[in-house]
Amino acid sequence: MNLTTNYLGLKLKNPLMPGASPLSDNLDTVRRLQDAGASAIVLHSLFAEQIERREAMVARHLARWNDSFAEAMTLFPEQDDYSLVPSEYLERIAKIKAATQMPVIASLNGTQIGSWVAYAQYIEEAGADALELNTYFLATLRNISGAEIEERVVEIAHAVRASVKIPIAVKLSPFYSSVAHLAGSLEEKKIDGLVLFNRFFQPEIDVETLEVTPRLDLSNQEDLRVRLRWLGMLRDQVKLSLGCSGGVHTPEDVVRALLAGADAVQVVSALLKQGPEFLANLLAGLSTWMEQHEYESVQEIRGALSMRNCPDAEAYERGNYLRTLQLWKE
Numbered sequence: 001m002n003l004t005t006n007y008l009g010l011k012l013k014n015p016l017m018p019g020a021s022p023l024s025d026n027l028d029t030v031r032r033l034q035d036a037g038a039s040a041i042v043l044h045s046l047f048a049e050q051i052e053r054r055e056a057m058v059a060r061h062l063a064r065w066n067d068s069f070a071e072a073m074t075l076f077p078e079q080d081d082y083s084l085v086p087s088e089y090l091e092r093i094a095k096i097k098a099a100t101q102m103p104v105i106a107s108l109n110g111t112q113i114g115s116w117v118a119y120a121q122y123i124e125e126a127g128a129d130a131l132e133l134n135t136y137f138l139a140t141l142r143n144i145s146g147a148e149i150e151e152r153v154v155e156i157a158h159a160v161r162a163s164v165k166i167p168i169a170v171k172l173s174p175f176y177s178s179v180a181h182l183a184g185s186l187e188e189k190k191i192d193g194l195v196l197f198n199r200f201f202q203p204e205i206d207v208e209t210l211e212v213t214p215r216l217d218l219s220n221q222e223d224l225r226v227r228l229r230w231l232g233m234l235r236d237q238v239k240l241s242l243g244c245s246g247g248v249h250t251p252e253d254v255v256r257a258l259l260a261g262a263d264a265v266q267v268v269s270a271l272l273k274q275g276p277e278f279l280a281n282l283l284a285g286l287s288t289w290m291e292q293h294e295y296e297s298v299q300e301i302r303g304a305l306s307m308r309n310c311p312d313a314e315a316y317e318r319g320n321y322l323r324t325l326q327l328w329k330e
């Protein structure tokens with residue numbers, strides 16, 4: 001049985017990998033994930049926002065020094081020489097590469113174009129095999145249109161593409177007015193793949209304390225549906241690699257993602273809940289399903305139920321809106 005897949009130009013032994021999360025923070029956990037069969041590992045994101053806040057703090061601190069101890073400043077490095085590079089993150093890439101055989105996919109969440117480009121270059125230099133761009137934008141302001149938000153994603157992807165050679169995936173959210181148009185634009189900019197989708201954490205209102213608090217919930221299987229829809233719809237429209245992220249909790253979910261058109265399947269919540277070893281169960285379940293359904297390779301499954309190959313393409317488009325509504329029985 002051939003489980004291999006090609007994702008972002010990387011030849012992987014199977015399609016399963018832990019997605020961006022704290023699962024990559026501990027070397028022991030990373031080794032356990034490898035032992036469970038993970039074909040690659042995605043690191044949690046490097047958030048430029050955090051680094052820039054620190055940079056601003058240090059700049060203010062140095063300016064104060066400068067005023068009070070002008071002559072002493074010659075003993076200190078110029079601010080530009082201060083190593084505010086997120087060294088721990090970059091070291092982690094090197095450590096995981098040294099300790100495992102898995103390709104390492106780093107993840108970046110920048111702010112301005114400059115920070116996306118600069119950190120992408122650091123990440124490439126640190127030895128990452130690929131880079132996921134975590135574009136976490138919400139259109140919250142009335143003077144910014146949906147089109148502007150989409151253009152920004154394309155602009156960032158284009159700038160990063162021009163500055164690094166490693167494969168790039170863009171991790172999207174489902175909240176774009178035209179996911180397919182955006183996917184096409186990213187393909188034109190020579191991006192290698194898409195990760196569908198990021199999960200936004202929604203606010204919760206506490207009716208006793210009258211506070212609005214962000215809430216971090218793990219996903220459930222329902223979250224997979226919107227991914228399946230877009231995997232199925234995009235599979236026939238772009239040649240990009242497609243990674244599924246969100247709502248994969250069982251071996252059947254892995255199969256569903258592949259049938260819709262995923263080249264790789266990322267898992268986070270299920271591994272956080274059940275432990276790294278659960279990845280082996282997902283993998284074993286995939287093999288069993290393939291055996292039972294007489295599939296020889298993951299390649300045969302991939303996209304077998306994409307929109308074009310699906311007997312009822314309407315199911316992807318409007319989700320058979322009218323018929324589905326009529327299915328409801330009291």
Ligand SMILES: Cc1cc2nc3c(=O)[nH]c(=O)nc-3n(C[C@H](O)[C@H](O)[C@H](O)COP(=O)(O)O)c2cc1C
Nearest residue numbers: 019020021044045134199219245246247267268269
């Ligand atoms: C605790 C936690 C931390 C996460 N950190 C990141 C991150 O740093 N970057 C990112 O792109 N996604 C991050 N995610 C999102 C996951 O990569 C993934 O897209 C999402 O959880 C949906 O997959 P799942 O249903 O398998 O959990 C995080 C998720 C969780 C639960």
